[in-house]
Amino acid sequence: MLLSVDASSKMAVFRPILCYVFVILLFGVAADTGGCVRPCSCLGHIVDCSNVTHSVPPDLPTWVRVLDLSANKLRDQNLGPLSHLAELAELKLSYNSFAEVPNIPSSLTGLSTLVLSHNEIDITAAGTRILHQFSALSVLDLGNNHITHLTGFMFPNTSQLRELNLNNNGLQKLEGGQFEGLYKLQDLRLNKNKIKTISNDALKHLKALQNLDLNRNQLTKLESLMFQDLAQLTTLRLRRNNIVHLEDGVFWGLKNITTLLLDHNSVANISKSWLYGLDTLHLLNLSHNHIKEMDPECWSFNPNLHELDLSHNQIKAISKNSLNHLSKLQILRLNLNHISYIEEGAFNHTPDLTELELNGNELSWAGEEMNGIFNSLTNLEVLSLAENRISSINYLAFTGVNNLRALNLADNNLLSIQENPWSHMINLEHLSLNVSSLMCDCSLGWLPLWLRKQPFANETRPTCAYPYVLQGTSILDIVPEKFSCEGIPNPHIIEEPQSKMVLLGSNVTLQCRANSSSDEKISFRWKRDNIEVKSSSGLYLKYNFRINSDSKEQTSELHVYNTSLRDAGLYQCFASNSYGSAHSGKANVSVVVFPKFTKIPEDLQVKTGSIARLPCAAEGLPEPKMSWQKDGGNDFPAARERRMHVMPDDDVFFIVNVKPFDMGVYSCMAHNDAGVNVTNASLTILETPSFLKLMENKDVRVGQAVVLECLSTGSPRPQLKWRKDNVVLRPSERYHFTADDELLIIRNTQPEDAGKYECELTNPLGSEKGYSKLTIIPASGSLIINDDMAGIIVIAVVCCAVCTSIVWVVIIYQTRKHMSRPSQSSGSNSGAGGGVQHTVDLKLATDHSPVPLLVYGHPGGQIANQMDTDSEHSSSKDSGTGDSKRSHSHEDLLPLPELGMHVKSSEAGDDCEGDSSDVENASPAVQRLVGPARSPVKAPPFVASVKHPNRQRRTNHDRCYRLSMNSHPATATVHAPRPTSYHCLPLGAVSPPPPQEV
Numbered sequence: 001m002l003l004s005v006d007a008s009s010k011m012a013v014f015r016p017i018l019c020y021v022f023v024i025l026l027f028g029v030a031a032d033t034g035g036c037v038r039p040c041s042c043l044g045h046i047v048d049c050s051n052v053t054h055s056v057p058p059d060l061p062t063w064v065r066v067l068d069l070s071a072n073k074l075r076d077q078n079l080g081p082l083s084h085l086a087e088l089a090e091l092k093l094s095y096n097s098f099a100e101v102p103n104i105p106s107s108l109t110g111l112s113t114l115v116l117s118h119n120e121i122d123i124t125a126a127g128t129r130i131l132h133q134f135s136a137l138s139v140l141d142l143g144n145n146h147i148t149h150l151t152g153f154m155f156p157n158t159s160q161l162r163e164l165n166l167n168n169n170g171l172q173k174l175e176g177g178q179f180e181g182l183y184k185l186q187d188l189r190l191n192k193n194k195i196k197t198i199s200n201d202a203l204k205h206l207k208a209l210q211n212l213d214l215n216r217n218q219l220t221k222l223e224s225l226m227f228q229d230l231a232q233l234t235t236l237r238l239r240r241n242n243i244v245h246l247e248d249g250v251f252w253g254l255k256n257i258t259t260l261l262l263d264h265n266s267v268a269n270i271s272k273s274w275l276y277g278l279d280t281l282h283l284l285n286l287s288h289n290h291i292k293e294m295d296p297e298c299w300s301f302n303p304n305l306h307e308l309d310l311s312h313n314q315i316k317a318i319s320k321n322s323l324n325h326l327s328k329l330q331i332l333r334l335n336l337n338h339i340s341y342i343e344e345g346a347f348n349h350t351p352d353l354t355e356l357e358l359n360g361n362e363l364s365w366a367g368e369e370m371n372g373i374f375n376s377l378t379n380l381e382v383l384s385l386a387e388n389r390i391s392s393i394n395y396l397a398f399t400g401v402n403n404l405r406a407l408n409l410a411d412n413n414l415l416s417i418q419e420n421p422w423s424h425m426i427n428l429e430h431l432s433l434n435v436s437s438l439m440c441d442c443s444l445g446w447l448p449l450w451l452r453k454q455p456f457a458n459e460t461r462p463t464c465a466y467p468y469v470l471q472g473t474s475i476l477d478i479v480p481e482k483f484s485c486e487g488i489p490n491p492h493i494i495e496e497p498q499s500k501m502v503l504l505g506s507n508v509t510l511q512c513r514a515n516s517s518s519d520e521k522i523s524f525r526w527k528r529d530n531i532e533v534k535s536s537s538g539l540y541l542k543y544n545f546r547i548n549s550d551s552k553e554q555t556s557e558l559h560v561y562n563t564s565l566r567d568a569g570l571y572q573c574f575a576s577n578s579y580g581s582a583h584s585g586k587a588n589v590s591v592v593v594f595p596k597f598t599k600i601p602e603d604l605q606v607k608t609g610s611i612a613r614l615p616c617a618a619e620g621l622p623e624p625k626m627s628w629q630k631d632g633g634n635d636f637p638a639a640r641e642r643r644m645h646v647m648p649d650d651d652v653f654f655i656v657n658v659k660p661f662d663m664g665v666y667s668c669m670a671h672n673d674a675g676v677n678v679t680n681a682s683l684t685i686l687e688t689p690s691f692l693k694l695m696e697n698k699d700v701r702v703g704q705a706v707v708l709e710c711l712s713t714g715s716p717r718p719q720l721k722w723r724k725d726n727v728v729l730r731p732s733e734r735y736h737f738t739a740d741d742e743l744l745i746i747r748n749t750q751p752e753d754a755g756k757y758e759c760e761l762t763n764p765l766g767s768e769k770g771y772s773k774l775t776i777i778p779a780s781g782s783l784i785i786n787d788d789m790a791g792i793i794v795i796a797v798v799c800c801a802v803c804t805s806i807v808w809v810v811i812i813y814q815t816r817k818h819m820s821r822p823s824q825s826s827g828s829n830s831g832a833g834g835g836v837q838h839t840v841d842l843k844l845a846t847d848h849s850p851v852p853l854l855v856y857g858h859p860g861g862q863i864a865n866q867m868d869t870d871s872e873h874s875s876s877k878d879s880g881t882g883d884s885k886r887s888h889s890h891e892d893l894l895p896l897p898e899l900g901m902h903v904k905s906s907e908a909g910d911d912c913e914g915d916s917s918d919v920e921n922a923s924p925a926v927q928r929l930v931g932p933a934r935s936p937v938k939a940p941p942f943v944a945s946v947k948h949p950n951r952q953r954r955t956n957h958d959r960c961y962r963l964s965m966n967s968h969p970a971t972a973t974v975h976a977p978r979p980t981s982y983h984c985l986p987l988g989a990v991s992p993p994p995p996q997e998v
Helices: 002-027 125-133 446-451 786-820 924-930 956-961
Strands: 041-043 046-048 066-068 090-092 113-115 139-141 163-165 187-189 211-213 235-237 259-261 283-285 307-309 331-333 355-357 382-384 406-408 430-432 464-466 492-495 500-503 508-516 523-528 539-547 552-560 569-577 580-583 587-599 604-607 612-615 617-621 625-630 644-647 652-655 664-672 675-691 698-701 706-709 712-715 719-724 735-738 743-746 755-763 766-777 836-841 862-867
Touching: 492 569, 492 580, 500 508, 508 523, 508 569, 508 587, 523 552, 552 569, 587 664, 587 675, 604 612, 612 675, 617 664, 675 755, 675 766, 698 706, 706 766, 712 755
Parallel strands: 046 066, 066 090, 090 113, 113 139, 139 163, 163 187, 187 211, 211 235, 235 259, 259 283, 283 307, 307 331, 331 355, 355 382, 382 406, 406 430, 500 587, 604 675, 698 766
Antiparallel strands: 041 046, 492 508, 508 552, 523 569, 539 552, 569 580, 569 587, 587 617, 612 652, 625 664, 644 652, 664 675, 675 712, 706 743, 719 755, 735 743, 755 766, 836 862
């Protein structure tokens, strides 16, 4: 107790001291003036003289750094009383009545902030000079004045301005040069002006600008490259203008932009062309515009977008590619649009999404059809689906959102919820399910049991609408036995709409029937591609109501008049009442368009060998298939010869190196589900006229008929004209023309018909002439026609050939006969005079010889061959180099006169004996050579019946060794034939054995 009293007394002693120290620290120590000037208030170095005087107070302390003279109705432009405030850094002159920039003393060199907002200032030349005096200013506030135009060179080149406020003035346009000198400006505010246009070079000097506010102006169009020089800009605000059109590349050059606010404008479309260059953008606000659709791939240049606000637009659907390339998106707001359909997989491109808002849309049947929509949103934490028209929730509706923390389903017309659609949401902390339309039947008995286990059970109070005994009762207050399914008259579909195919512009009707045991009217709805169909100029919904004895049947008809391409799709009927709903299967309505030719082939004439080009193309729905026919069939000679080509990219049918048989009618056919359309073109092949057969001369006897031929070809078919001796012939009693004038028939020919007949072929490509000479033979004269003359010539040629053959046979026979006779000159040549003698062993094998030989003379069987070395024509002088003067091989054989080989043939078993008288009666020269007569040597037996298969007749080999027809001496002197002699070919590979004495 004493301790507490002592402590309190000490605190009482130090309290005044602490207060004095606080005052000194708070207000500072006054300088020479000794304190704050009345009626101003001071706080530290701040002097507040606002709204207390109508003039500048004199004797302001020199230590003041911040001076506030706002709301004093100051009009005097002279601020001389402030000249001694050397330390003044901030001067506030807002809410006064200055008409121009006041004349601030030049001694205030330390002034960095000047606030002149809410005055009546209009920039003049004098004001510009004053601003040039204070190049050290970093903040200048000229907001809420009467500045309607910025003069050029308004700011000095040495300006240190960092912030410039020109809000709420009367500026109407920004032009080049108005901001020259503001190279260090970082923040420019131009809100609430009347700016309608901004030139491309108006902002080019703001190299350091980071924040640009253009909110609440009258901009309607942003031109290309308008912000190209603002490389350091991070935030651009264009809110609450009337921007309708953004040109391509309007934001190109904003290399560091992170925030772009375009909300409350009239933008109707999101296109990648005007989003080009916003690679660093993190936040984009396009809410409160007129956006109806997003172009495919519109976000391809914005991969770093984190937050996107598209609320309060007119978007009707989210397709699979609507959010493509937004892989880093975390927050997406789509509130208060007209979204009635979300395609499955629409959020596959936004895996990092944590917050998704879809409040106030038309997702009236999302619960039944949104299976798998959120599968890819594994990081989603907040999902809001409030104020839609969701009537039921499927148990697969929220598959994939396992990390959801908050789910808002408030203010929907929920009738049913399948069991446990949220059981996988283990992190769910808030569930807003404040609905009063639930049908509390047996299928909803699980809900109160599940809610009681959740931490948010007291935050949500869903109530029942049926059965009537439970109407308005919270499901948390109903015991499980009360959830019954007896007597609930749900509607049932008894006739579903059928798929149909319809031509563009025609009408189609779809019908759907449903029944229910309730007297309540069934509500029908139709959807096309999961988007609700409403009555319009081309759509009409009709309802019929009919009561049967056991049920109440109702019918809905959907009439589509003058169908267009947008009417094609999958149609589905939904029937509902206050007890439940049912839906039909999907009927496919295909709108087809009859093929229409966009390229039509024309009749074509081409020359042979050139290229025929037939273009043909058609459009339709589905896209028509093109085919060709020739003369009504599929026989294309050009196709067989690989001369036909079809260019699919060019829609052209080609025939290269055209030939006459390519001519015909070509049909181009376009066919699809709507039908077949055909167009024809004739291809004519142009060919110069020519003769199929050369014209021939004719000879005819007087009085006979003759036919002159002029067979032609060409395209177009050539015209024929006949002339005789250059006079055109005309049909007459004797002159007749047939076969398109190709035949000229002359009857009862007369001598005057003789002459030169000319046939001329003519077509547009040229002409050709042929001639035929007609000869008339008198009746007494001879006539050899061409066929007879040909026979005579053939017979003469054959006779000449036979005679020639006979002559050659005789010559050959005489030559051989002459060679077989003994040479009369060989005896003299074989004498002692200089001839070289050669001895040749002629060994005859009796078993290889065709006939037995009777050999006289020496038992060794040697034949002396005397070679002629004295004659200059002798082949024995041949050196082997080919310089011998004799070239005939048979001339090397020089038979001895009166000497020969006598060969006798005998029957089997007979002996062959030589006649010794031949030697005795021979000339002395022969006797000296051969020697005395000897006894004959008996030849080996010869079997006559054995015939050598290759020796049916004598050959030149036999003749080579046959020296005489009557003698066969054992040794003889003969000229040895050359090995290459035609008559001395080898007898065999094996030498004959030596002769044997018998």
